[in-house]
Amino acid sequence: MAHGLRPVGIDFVENAPVRLVFTHEISAAPDAVFRALAEDVPGWPQWFSAVASARPTDGGREVRLRGGTRFEESVIEAEPSESYAYRIDVTNTPGARAWIEEWRLAPAGTGTRVRMTFALDGTGLFRAVARLARPGVGRAFHDAMTALDRRLADRDPAGPASG
Template sequence: MVRRLSDVGLGFVESAPVRLVFAADVRVPPQDVYRALAQETAQWPRWFSAVTFAGPTTRGREVHLRGGIRFMETVLAAEPSIRYAYRIDLTNAPGVTAMVEDWRIRPAGAATRVAWTMAVDGPAPLRVALRAARPGVGRSFRAAMRALDARLAATKAD
């Protein structure tokens, strides 16, 4: 069953009841990371193993995850080489009432620091489950950043 989530804005990234925040460094320039996140949407399944499909829509993206979860997203911020953020508008994920994901990109010496915040609201059992899932989500994020780093570095070498 697809449900419409709350129409929250960028401020929700800081005020959400559950905020899962992760960061990793990659060896490619910020503009390459931004392009992969914001412009090469269909390529996400090649480097983020949780994603089975990602495609652009007129307002954002449609994303399918392993396990059958689906999202329709609206882009809230698209600042080249700095930030890419989106709100989940429609989902079949149980319990979620509001969700925003925010990707921040910044130079970090010879690397690029990628920080991802998943901001979520829902009933208490969902909040507890998400907090308990933090280590697994973190592993998934770090694996995705390693895969993205390798993919982008290989592309640069071609």
């Protein structure tokens, strides 16, 4: 059953009880990565294998993961080529109480260093499971970044370094 989560602000990313932080460098430029994250919401399943469907909504997104997890999200930060963050407002994830996912983009040579932070709070069991899931979530993030980089390179006939 879906339930509403506590509405937290972007500062929650730094002070959440559970923070899962992952980084990966890709050859695509920050502006291309930002567009894939923030503007091509329906394209997420093409590069993030955990995502079954994603669609933009008024001020946010609706996302379904493989396995049945659902999210209704509000975009709380969208700075082109720099950051994209959304708060989970409603989910069917048991025990979740507050949740933000933040993507930070930084130039890395001709490419981008992508840092993703999962900022979470919930019941004791939810927090423990989130911490135990770190290795699997990290692999999923790494695989998604590799697939996104390939996807963006395929879309740019001049190569990933062009803008």
